[in-house]
Amino acid sequence: MKRFYISIILGMVATLAAHGQTNPPETRADEIEAQRASKATHLTPDEVTRVERIVRQAREDHWLDRLSYGFNGFRPKIGNMVTGSGFAIGPEYSRDDLGDGKYSVDASAQISTRGYLKGEAGVGLMKLLNGHSTLSARTMYRNYNSINYYGPGPDSQKTGRSVYRLEDTSIDLIGTLTPVKHFNLGGSFGKLWSNIGRGDDDRYISTDVQFKEATTPGLTRQTGFLRTRTFAQFDTRDNPLGPKSGTNVVFMESWYSDRDLGQFNFRKTDIEVQQFIPFLNKTRRIALRAKGAFTDPDAGNRVPFYMQAILGGSDDLRGFRPFRFYDRNMIVYNAEYQWEVFSGLDGALFFDAGKVMSNWSDLKFSNLETSAGFGLRFNARNSTFLRVDVGFSHEGFQVWFKFNDLFNSRKFATAFAQPLY
Numbered sequence: 001m002k003r004f005y006i007s008i009i010l011g012m013v014a015t016l017a018a019h020g021q022t023n024p025p026e027t028r029a030d031e032i033e034a035q036r037a038s039k040a041t042h043l044t045p046d047e048v049t050r051v052e053r054i055v056r057q058a059r060e061d062h063w064l065d066r067l068s069y070g071f072n073g074f075r076p077k078i079g080n081m082v083t084g085s086g087f088a089i090g091p092e093y094s095r096d097d098l099g100d101g102k103y104s105v106d107a108s109a110q111i112s113t114r115g116y117l118k119g120e121a122g123v124g125l126m127k128l129l130n131g132h133s134t135l136s137a138r139t140m141y142r143n144y145n146s147i148n149y150y151g152p153g154p155d156s157q158k159t160g161r162s163v164y165r166l167e168d169t170s171i172d173l174i175g176t177l178t179p180v181k182h183f184n185l186g187g188s189f190g191k192l193w194s195n196i197g198r199g200d201d202d203r204y205i206s207t208d209v210q211f212k213e214a215t216t217p218g219l220t221r222q223t224g225f226l227r228t229r230t231f232a233q234f235d236t237r238d239n240p241l242g243p244k245s246g247t248n249v250v251f252m253e254s255w256y257s258d259r260d261l262g263q264f265n266f267r268k269t270d271i272e273v274q275q276f277i278p279f280l281n282k283t284r285r286i287a288l289r290a291k292g293a294f295t296d297p298d299a300g301n302r303v304p305f306y307m308q309a310i311l312g313g314s315d316d317l318r319g320f321r322p323f324r325f326y327d328r329n330m331i332v333y334n335a336e337y338q339w340e341v342f343s344g345l346d347g348a349l350f351f352d353a354g355k356v357m358s359n360w361s362d363l364k365f366s367n368l369e370t371s372a373g374f375g376l377r378f379n380a381r382n383s384t385f386l387r388v389d390v391g392f393s394h395e396g397f398q399v400w401f402k403f404n405d406l407f408n409s410r411k412f413a414t415a416f417a418q419p420l421y
Contacts, residue, residue: 077108079403082144083313084322086113087401102127104136115200117143132178139171145200148323149207152215152305154356154367156325158395163199164207164219166306168192172227184233192225192256196306218304223260229253237276241383241408244282248274248407256307264304266297274407283340287407291316292331294360303328309356311369314400317352319371319393327356331363334406338377346377352391369393377405384408 077092090110098105107121124136146163150156172190179185196219199206213220230253237246250272258264271292278285293309305326311317312324316332332354341347353368375389384405391398 077110081110081112081116081118082142082147083315084114084146084148085116085144088112088116088118090118096126115145117141129177134174134176136174137172138174139169141169143167146204147199147306148321149211149216149305149326150324151211151326153327153358154325154369158321158324160210161204161321162207162210163201163204164306165195165197165199167195167197170227182234182236184235186231188227188229190227192227194222194224194304194306196222216305217302218264218306221261221263222304223258223264225264226257226259228255228257237274239382241381242379242405243274243276243287243407244285245276245278247276248272258301263301264297265301266295266303266307268307269294269296276407285338287334287336287338289334289407290331291334292329294329297328311354311356314387314389314398314402315406317354317369317371317393318350318373318389318391318400319352319398320369320391320395321398324395325356325369328358329360329363330354330356336406341376344379346379348375348377348389349373350375350389350391373397375400 073093073095075092075094076089078089079087081088088110089112090108092106092108094104094106094108096104102125104124104126105122107119109119111117118141120138120140122136122138124134126134128135144166147166149162149164150158150160170190170192172188174186174188176184176186196208198208207216208219211219232251234247234249237243237248240248250270252270254268254270256264256266256268269292271290273290275288276285277288295303295308297303308326308328309330310323310326311330311332312320313322316334317324332352334350334352336348336350338346338348349372351370351372353370355362355368357363371391371393373389373391375387377384377388378386385403387400387402387405389400389402389406391400
């Protein structure tokens, strides 16, 4: 019997030896490592979606850079039209390197999906006074067929929406001076011709039917203006087209002289302050802005409703419809938390607050309209190529696709502040 048990034990040992030289895993870690080794011998390539392939190809070939740079000054001009116009596109020619950078010239024409028209052109001398001064001339034509108007004041009703046509032509001579680094001064002189007509949108009543001249000055009687402006800027931003740090303060004073009727003489003051606070090597930042527009008519005069301060839309209160509030004065505050998702794309969380008012005495932090939301910024050549924002307010939500940066101020003396002038 003893020999029988010994033979069984020897047989088991021989069987284990015959099944290989590797001992079975003794721990969970050994088992996981064995599974990894097995999978490594059967690897298959990841399947990439068509959309991902297109995005990768666009980044590798710098499609956005090529589109924004153009060819010998020729390129498509996308966006940069008034809020609510729809998608706008057209040809543009722009050169600022003529004569070794001494001369600039540009011209463009656009049409939007809602039938809005815009054309502008300019020439400039760019390196006067050893590069400290510029002198330029600009002209612009606009025909916007259905601008929103809800009535005067902060208590206008969302249900009171109407539309009007704004057609205008302007020409300005503009001079700038940079006496020291970060500080710019300038002024302009020009003429503005305006025409207000019946709105061209069958969904809404025309403004001239809904409202009267008594409450909506300039509705039935338009005039031409001589326009004089002075402006100053203090700018320490690291990149004005796509700032990540620094300060920008802009002040502009404008005088509008009614040359035809003598009823709409007024002064307008525009103020804007921006601050960018970066951290984590500028991959994250807080962007802050305060902006105000204030009008002061001469004694016995009024401010045309289409030249009053306006709030609502993609550039200020992003949770409200375009041109939601009109009045003689307005103030708006914007705050954004921005972060780099990856190279060429930033995310943003934002909060907006502002109001319109008829008197300076109402310039307080009470009764502010507010909106909040989130967005994406697609960047090309260190500037925002496409901005997508979704804003929410007590009147609903709005989705914006804009080819501009919220914090990138318009050209001096032409369209300094959205919405119209």
